[in-house]
Amino acid sequence: MIHVENLNKTFKKCIKQPGVIGACKSLFNPQIEFFEAVKDLSFEIPKGEIMGFIGANGAGKSTTIKILTGILSPTSGICQINGRDPQKYRVKYVKEIGVVFGQRTQLWWDLALQETYSVLKEIYEIPNFEFRKRMDFLNEVLELNDFIKDPVRTLSLGQRMRADIAASLLHNPKVLFLDEPTIGLDVAVKDNIRRAITHINQEEQTTILLTTHDLNDIEQLCNRIFMIDKGQKIFDGSVSQLKQKFGKIHEVTFDLVSKNDIKKLDYCHKFEEIEFEQKGTIVKIKFDASKIAIQDLLKYTLSHVSVTDITVKNADIEEIVRRFFRKEIINVQ
Numbered sequence: 084m085i086h087v088e089n090l091n092k093t094f095k096k097c098i099k100q101p102g103v104i105g106a107c108k109s110l111f112n113p114q115i116e117f118f119e120a121v122k123d124l125s126f127e128i129p130k131g132e133i134m135g136f137i138g139a140n141g142a143g144k145s146t147t148i149k150i151l152t153g154i155l156s157p158t159s160g161i162c163q164i165n166g167r168d169p170q171k172y173r174v175k176y177v178k179e180i181g182v183v184f185g186q187r188t189q190l191w192w193d194l195a196l197q198e199t200y201s202v203l204k205e206i207y208e209i210p211n212f213e214f215r216k217r218m219d220f221l222n223e224v225l226e227l228n229d230f231i232k233d234p235v236r237t238l239s240l241g242q243r244m245r246a247d248i249a250a251s252l253l254h255n256p257k258v259l260f261l262d263e264p265t266i267g268l269d270v271a272v273k274d275n276i277r278r279a280i281t282h283i284n285q286e287e288q289t290t291i292l293l294t295t296h297d298l299n300d301i302e303q304l305c306n307r308i309f310m311i312d313k314g315q316k317i318f319d320g321s322v323s324q325l326k327q328k329f330g331k332i333h334e335v336t337f338d339l340v341s342k343n344d345i346k347k348l349d350y351c352h353k354f355e356e357i358e359f360e361q362k363g364t365i366v367k368i369k370f371d372a373s374k375i376a377i378q379d380l381l382k383y384t385l386s387h388v389s390v391t392d393i394t395v396k397n398a399d400i401e402e403i404v405r406r407f408f409r410k411e412i413i414n415v416q
């Protein structure tokens with residue numbers, strides 16, 4: 084459904100010099116720099132897949148999405164959605180995609196929600212019968228009925244997000260781009276929205292490209308993670324592959340009988356590459372299980388101090404991705 088091959092996007096940046104003289108110089112003799120926001124990116128997303136597209140701030144996610152949605156043209160490379168170039172076939176193409184930007188709304192602020200949908204119905208040329216059927220489906224999945232008669236400006240953030248998702252799905256697009264769909268929402272509303280996205284994906288086989296900084300979105304929604312850094316691919320695989328490959332980070336927490344007992348433990352000399360922190364009697368240790376055997380750590384600790392409780396946890400996806408972005412995990416592919 085989505086085919087991206089050797090995609091590149093280079094921006095031209097005009098470097099402004101400070102002060103009035105600098106501004107005049109820049110005007111007559113502009114200093115140009117080139118910046119590669121997307122570098123040789125290739126991926127395929129088959130029909131019905133939900134792919135999490137993640138990366139640190141400035142990694143090139145929005146630039147890629149803007150190319151995929153036809154807003155920007157690539158410097159080079161191929162980008163096809165359902166066999167079409169989004170740039171060349173923009174008018175036809177908009178009917179095949181839905182886009183939600185969590186930070187912005189596509190709804191009309193002063194119109195009642197249902198009037199907004201009526202306007203979109205005309206824009207997308209949806210026949211009456213299909214529109215009614217579609218509205219019934221979206222009402223049910225996204226629970227719009229409680230606020231469908233209210234003006235958009237009075238909606239809460241969670242209601243507005245559900246309304247925006249419905250607007251992007253009104254014309255039953257084959258591909259949905261979701262950019263931070265759960266940003267700023269409380270846990271219950273996030274859950275609600277994730278359930279709706281899963282339902283829509285399963286019912287309609289909608290292909291979804293999801294950008295998020297919330298890793299619970301990834302764990303609960305995505306079959307696949309595509310991670311980029313400085314415009315380039317650094318990982319492409321399933322959540323479980325990511326965990327299998329890098330999930331060797333364990334976290335052990337000891338509750339000491341006395342907080343002063345920490346002085347009896349010299350983890351840094353005894354073990355390589357170990358991270359630990361102490362808060363009162365609680366000592367939290369993070370280590371790479373491929374370098375340190377957990378039984379050695381337990382044996383060492385228990386032979387030096389008395390503890391009242393021990394918990395052992397595998398690294399969650401958040402910890403793995405955090406390490407990626409802190410550049411602690413390199414040479415991924």
Ligand SMILES: Nc1ncnc2c1ncn2[C@@H]1O[C@H](COP(=O)(O)OP(=O)(O)OP(=O)(O)O)[C@@H](O)[C@H]1O
Nearest residue numbers: 094096118120138139140141142143144145146147
């Ligand atoms: N129009 C532009 N002109 C020049 N540089 C740009 C332009 N748009 C984006 N960039 C640069 O390209 C890089 C990638 O930006 P992009 O917005 O794609 O990142 P992102 O991964 O979406 O980040 P975030 O998570 O913060 O939204 C950034 O360094 C940004 O400054």
